Amino acid sequence: MSILLFKMLSKEMFRNPYAWGWGFFFVSFWLIMGAYIFSIEIPTGLPAEAYFSYTGSWFSMSLVYSFSALAVGIVNSSYYSSFSLRYLTKYSTLNGKRYYAVSLISTAMFFMVFSILLEVETFLIYSFRFGVSLAPRNPVELALASVLSALFIYVLSSSIAYLVIVLKKPRLVTFASFLPLVISYPLLFLQLYLDIGYAPVFSPFNAVNSLLYRYYSGIEVPNGPLVTGSQASATIDPSYFWASLFSWIVLLSILNVILIGKQRGVSVEELRQL
Amino acid sequence: MFLNFGNQSKRSIINLQEEAYSMSIRLEKVFARYSGTTILHNVDLNLNGRDIILGPNGSGKTTLFRTILGVNVHSEGRIEIDGVDVKKIKGTAGILATNLDEVYDLLRIPIRDVAKLYLELGKGDFSRFLSMVEEFEAFNALNKRLDELSAGQRRIVCNLIALAMNTKYVLLDEPFENMDPARRVKMARIIMDWNGGIVMNTHATWLLDKFSDWQAHLMFHGKAYGPMKVNDLLDARIVEGQRENALNFKIRERSFSLVSGKQGIRLTEMESLDRLFEVGL
Numbered sequence: 367m368s369i370l371l372f373k374m375l376s377k378e379m380f381r382n383p384y385a386w387g388w389g390f391f392f393v394s395f396w397l398i399m400g401a402y403i404f405s406i407e408i409p410t411g412l413p414a415e416a417y418f419s420y421t422g423s424w425f426s427m428s429l430v431y432s433f434s435a436l437a438v439g440i441v442n443s444s445y446y447s448s449f450s451l452r453y454l455t456k457y458s459t460l461n462g463k464r465y466y467a468v469s470l471i472s473t474a475m476f477f478m479v480f481s482i483l484l485e486v487e488t489f490l491i492y493s494f495r496f497g498v499s500l501a502p503r504n505p506v507e508l509a510l511a512s513v514l515s516a517l518f519i520y521v522l523s524s525s526i527a528y529l530v531i532v533l534k535k536p537r538l539v540t541f542a543s544f545l546p547l548v549i550s551y552p553l554l555f556l557q558l559y560l561d562i563g564y565a566p567v568f569s570p571f572n573a574v575n576s577l578l579y580r581y582y583s584g585i586e587v588p589n590g591p592l593v594t595g596s597q598a599s600a601t602i603d604p605s606y607f608w609a610s611l612f613s614w615i616v617l618l619s620i621l622n623v624i625l626i627g628k629q630r631g632v633s634v635e636e637l638r639q640l
Numbered sequence: 641m642f643l644n645f646g647n648q649s650k651r652s653i654i655n656l657q658e659e660a661y662s663m664s665i666r667l668e669k670v671f672a673r674y675s676g677t678t679i680l681h682n683v684d685l686n687l688n689g690r691d692i693i694l695g696p697n698g699s700g701k702t703t704l705f706r707t708i709l710g711v712n713v714h715s716e717g718r719i720e721i722d723g724v725d726v727k728k729i730k731g732t733a734g735i736l737a738t739n740l741d742e743v744y745d746l747l748r749i750p751i752r753d754v755a756k757l758y759l760e761l762g763k764g765d766f767s768r769f770l771s772m773v774e775e776f777e778a779f780n781a782l783n784k785r786l787d788e789l790s791a792g793q794r795r796i797v798c799n800l801i802a803l804a805m806n807t808k809y810v811l812l813d814e815p816f817e818n819m820d821p822a823r824r825v826k827m828a829r830i831i832m833d834w835n836g837g838i839v840m841n842t843h844a845t846w847l848l849d850k851f852s853d854w855q856a857h858l859m860f861h862g863k864a865y866g867p868m869k870v871n872d873l874l875d876a877r878i879v880e881g882q883r884e885n886a887l888n889f890k891i892r893e894r895s896f897s898l899v900s901g902k903q904g905i906r907l908t909e910m911e912s913l914d915r916l917f918e919v920g921l
Contacts, residue, residue, distance in 0.1 A: 370756070370757060370760055371757065371761075374747055374749055374753055374757050376667060377747075377749055377753065378747045378748055379748050381749075382748075398873050443748075445746055445747045446745060447747065449711060449745065450742065450743050450744065450745045450746035452711045453709060453711050453732065453738075453743045454758075454761055455731065455747065456711070456729050456730055456731070456732070456733070457709075457729070457732065457733065457735060457737065457762065457807070458733050458758070458761035458762040458763075459731060459733050459761055459762075460731070460761045460793070461730075461731050472790045518675075528761075533673060553748065593687060599747065600846065630711060630713075630714075631711045631742075
């Protein structure tokens with residue numbers, strides 16, 4: 367039963383043209399902009415570290431934006447399927463925890479595909495642009511960081527959706543679905559250009575960004591603006607980011623399981639209020 | 641065809657009757673509302689599985705089904721399915737299925753996959769679903785998503801998934817709506833011959849004579865009236881004003897009565913109870 371559910375959930379995600387459009391093609395456009403437009407002032411012949419830092423920051427930010435764009439779809443589909451889920455958890459063998467677990471795994475797998483595609487794309491485009499091989503330096507850790515990032519985005523998006531349902535605020539759903547995207551933009555730019563100390567450790571979006579940057583570029587995350595890259599005098603230990611992200615996922619998962627149990631679904635009448 | 645009880649003892653027949661009595665969907669003093677608007681007002685119903693809820697559009701029939709399902713609607717009062725409080729039902733396949741569209745909205749995938757998933761989760765019968773789809777010549781609907789189907793096709797596939805669930809009770813919301821006449825007749829035949837409990841709601845009165853041995857409940861403005869035998873409704877007429885010893889109800893502050901005799905409009909001739917809003921009787 368779980369396998370069939372996994373298969374159907376994956377089928378839905380992989381066939382979603384909006385996910386491919388916003389999560390992959392739109393982000394690919396920005397990766398190309400990063401390589402060819404925003405890098406005009408970067409001279410050739412710099413040490414490889416400089417190119418790795420630049421490429422790593424573009425990759426990490428692109429992946430966070432890609433996942434945040436996919437989050438819009440997760441919030442909406444969680445919201446619109448809440449009635450069915452409530453029905454199935456009462457009158458079928460499906461229970462909320464199992465649905466949540468299967469959904470989490472299938473989403474993580476879907477996000478991993480996007481992550482691998484963007485990784486390969488970044489490597490090819492930026493290596494070609496700078497004439498240096500810019501393959502990810504810690505691919506295994508990078509893959510693990512991508513999985514954790516995917517899990518975080520999923521738990522965050524579904525808790526936003528179920529919170530809207532439980533609080534019975536249907537008008538908020540469109541705004542709420544863009545929250546991950548809206549929050550991630552300023553937070554990532556803050557980290558890129560300003561010294562915000564240890565704040566990135568506590569902000570899950572920045573923790574994701576930092577881990578992806580760290581393992582793509584192989585450069586320690588500076589305790590200061592990310593643009594300083596390898597020039598930074600102080601760095602932040604990546605284990606802090608892992609711990610922070612893991613804690614966020616656990617906390618939001620607990621919240622989700624509670625909210626799934628409490629939600630009573632959204633009827634067609636309530637959806638019409640949108 | 642007659643049922644042959646063979647050597648079955650009188651005692652076991654009585655037990656069967658008692659069991660049949662205890663098997664029902666019961667609502668006691670039920671109020672239901674969405675975001676502050678009360679839709680159902682003090683509804684008492686005892687549904688035994690051969691029931692028609694008859695009422696015009698907007699009378700609260702669909703809300704009644706959602707309330708029975710215990711999904712989405714905020715309700716007060718007691719709702720029991722076979723003696724079990726509906727609020728306590730969790731993860732139990734085989735009790736209740738419905739054809740409400742929003743139930744099948746879990747994933748945006750083709751209907752074939754939706755049916756396969758729901759029938760596996762609900763321990764239903766996928767091959768039975770496919771054979772009914774074949775009977776309705778609706779195979780082309782299987783490769784489309786629910787939102788891509790016409791209203792009539794959507795109604796057919798939701799009816800068929802609900803029926804193929806093999807549950808004790810099936811709640812069918814307007815099961816003939818938007819269907820062409822040939823398919824309406826086919827659907828009516830399947831429902832008439834169905835081997836389990838069915839509660840259907842409708843505003844159509846043309847079908848009453850097909851279900852003459854069923855139990856009917858009228859519903860107007862969120863209030864339930866009845867029960868009565870459908871057979872007794874076949875000759876019933878609706879007149880304006882309140883009559884003694886008749887079933888009286890109100891629609892938009894106008895009183896109507898359901899009477900026997902020759903005055904008024906015959907219920908079955910109205911085609912749909914929505915006409916109560918249109919005609920000044």
